[in-house]
Amino acid sequence: MLLTGCVTTRFPIETAHQAQGQSERIEYIVLHYTAEDDQNSLEVLTTGRVSSHYLIPSGTDPRIYQLVEDHKKAWHAGMSRFQGKSALNDISIGIEIVNEGVYQQYLGSKNYLPPEAYVPYKPLQIQKVAELLSHLIKKYDIKPTHIVGHSDIAPSRKIDPGAQFPWEYLYREHGIGAWYDEDDKDQFLMELNQAGMDAIPISRIKQELARYGYHINSSDEWDRASRNVIYAFQLHFRPERLTGEMDAESLAILRALNKKYHPDALKF
Incomplete structure (x- = not known):
């Protein structure tokens, strides 16, 4: 018979004395685009060595996919640093959004891409992102400056979620993230x-x-x-x-x- 619930030992485990030297695992939320379509995004994020906690599909699909439980580490950030911390996989939730990233004619360019190179997001996707972020921010008490893009934490490797991600809109309409006055x-x-x-x-x-x-x-x-x-x-x-x-x-x-x-x- 499999036992669930509390794990017990022959010796009592005392929890009255809690150490000050501890912190919550989840401190950041990192936004990404997949640069793939829905089918490939789901396949890559569930069968490969890349993963995320959540996937926002495209089109009219009303679902938000949770691929990794919040308390577990997903492999979405890679080599990353922000605010003096590194290996942000350990302390973040990753949200991938199905989006092509940049238009075909800009792929492989070594120049800094202009705004028009990036593919826009669908309104329903942004609505889902806003609601999911609001939920996670409240649940884990995430600071405004800890809502970041992959490009913020790995600027020499990544450019997602790209120029079409509506950071200002999320701040002004939903109070999400950081923005200047x-x-x-x-x-x-x-x-x-x-x-x-x-x-x-x-x-x-x-x-x-x-x-x-x-x-x-x-x-x-x-x-x-x-x-x-x-x-x-x-x-x-x-x-x-x-x-x-x-x-x-x-x-x-x-x-x-x-x-x-x-x-x-x-x-x-």
């Missing part, structure tokens, strides 16, 4: 335009990116790896103009975000 952005942009971008050391800008959470090297140049971080930041917070270059508007947005979510951020 327009007044703060405008104020910082005015100051930056007056001072000039050349007056700001690259190392200080990189510190500001790191303060928000991005993993970036400390070199005093915008090498390819550093520009990948800028592109990831723009995918999330300024998807209408993607350059991989740090300009005044991008920096103003970054500073507005740090003022709102990391008020101890370094000042220029």
Whole structure:
């Protein structure tokens, strides 16, 4: 006979003294697109070495598929770092959305892709994402800055969920995730335009990116790896103009975000 429920031993297990050195497993939620159709997405995520906790199908399918239980680790993030933490598979829930990713003519491009390269999501998909995120955020008390894209945590490897993922809409209409205040952005942009971008050391800008959470090297140049971080930041917070270059508007947005979510951020 199989026994279920509490596991017992011959010796009493005392639980009255709980250690302070512990944390919940689930701290982040990572959004992805599958770059496959429904059938292939489901097959890859259930039979291969890649998996996710949830899959949002396309079309009119009303279901949300749960492929891995929340308390178990799914293999969706790969090599990843954010806010000083690595191996985010261990501490996150992964949500895959069926979406082609980028249009065929842009596949294989070595350039930073423009917004129009990315395939839009279906309204029903975004509705499902919003409801699922709202549920998970409430259940696990997820911080706004811990709702991230795959590109945020692996900027040199990944560009999903892409420029068509509606981060701003989810924030404004559903209170999901992090977004900057327009007044703060405008104020910082005015100051930056007056001072000039050349007056700001690259190392200080990189510190500001790191303060928000991005993993970036400390070199005093915008090498390819550093520009990948800028592109990831723009995918999330300024998807209408993607350059991989740090300009005044991008920096103003970054500073507005740090003022709102990391008020101890370094000042220029």
